[in-house]
Amino acid sequence: MNNDNNKKVIIDTEVKNWEQTQNIDVFIKILSKHQQTQTALIKINKGANLSQEAKTRSVEVFVIEGTYTNEFGDFPEGSYLRLPEENEEFVTSFSGCTIFKKTNYFTDNHKVIIKAGSQDWVQGQGNLRVMPLFEQTALVKWPKGERFVPHSHWGGEEILVLQGCFMDEHGKYPKGVWIRSPHLSKHFPYVEEETIILVQTGHLWED
Numbered sequence: 001m002n003n004d005n006n007k008k009v010i011i012d013t014e015v016k017n018w019e020q021t022q023n024i025d026v027f028i029k030i031l032s033k034h035q036q037t038q039t040a041l042i043k044i045n046k047g048a049n050l051s052q053e054a055k056t057r058s059v060e061v062f063v064i065e066g067t068y069t070n071e072f073g074d075f076p077e078g079s080y081l082r083l084p085e086e087n088e089e090f091v092t093s094f095s096g097c098t099i100f101k102k103t104n105y106f107t108d109n110h111k112v113i114i115k116a117g118s119q120d121w122v123q124g125q126g127n128l129r130v131m132p133l134f135e136q137t138a139l140v141k142w143p144k145g146e147r148f149v150p151h152s153h154w155g156g157e158e159i160l161v162l163q164g165c166f167m168d169e170h171g172k173y174p175k176g177v178w179i180r181s182p183h184l185s186k187h188f189p190y191v192e193e194e195t196i197i198l199v200q201t202g203h204l205w206e207d
Contacts, residue, residue: 003034005156005204006182013041014176026050031178036104039178043098044068050091058106059086060137062198063116064162066097078116080133084109100160100198110134125149137200142166147190156204157181164195180204 002009011031018027025048032039036057041064044050061068061081068075071090075081077097084106112134124130127146131139142164159166159179166173168187173179181187183204 001030001034002032002180005180008182008185009178009180010171010173011178012174012176013178014174018043023048023051032180038101038103040101040103041098042101044091044093044096046096047094048092049089051088054087054089056085056087057104058084060102060105062100062160064098064100066093066095068093068097068099072113073115075113076116080112080114080137082106082110082112082134082137084111105203136202137198140197140199142191142195142197144194145192148188150186150188152184152186153181153201154184155202156183156185158200158204160198162196162198164191164193166195166197167191 009032013029013031016029018029020026021028025045027043029041030038031041042050059081061083063075063077063079065077067077068079069092070081071087072081072083114133119131121129121131121141124140126148127143128148129141129143131141133139139162157180159173161173161175161177163175165175166177166189168189170187
């Protein structure tokens with residue numbers, strides 16, 4: 001599903017239906033899947049465990065709503081985790097949560113845990129504010145009326161709109177839209193209202 005990184009993909013996750021997993025209290029919206037890799041939104045109901053099996057795998061997690069709990073602690077909305085290993089048997093949410101999760105996309109041992117509120121926004125290009133998360137992964141805050149510069153995506157670009165409405169010459173992408181643009185794709189992005197996106201670049205180039 002959406003396993004060709006050379007093709008642009010746009011999914012409005014707000015209108016995409018939740019699918020029930022093997023756990024009746026855990027639901028998923030799969031955005032991309034190929035062999036053992038998967039990009040998805042996951043909803044964990046209050047008090048539920050992600051899995052009854054001790055699956056250990058590399059993950060990137062951004063907490064969209066609620067508080068996400070694993071063997072490393074409790075992580076409220078806005079937290080980011082990049083873990084070379086995570087035991088799904090210990091993943092739960094005492095309040096319920098929704099996360100954006102990428103599974104099995106890396107094999108290195110770089111571990112990053114950024115709890116919401118522990119990292120500051122820094123000045124980006126123009127009036128953009130950026131919160132670096134890991135290498136070419138970041139939160140980007142666009143002030144009302146901001147226009148970027150036309151540019152190409154070397155190695156591709158992946159965006160999840162968290163707030164507001166992201167725009168370019170190809171369309172409008174409100175909160176909840178996930179966009180994956182291939183290597184060397186181009187656009188001229190702008191916003192009309194304050195907008196926050198989760199963005200990752202340079203990771204989609206395939207020889």
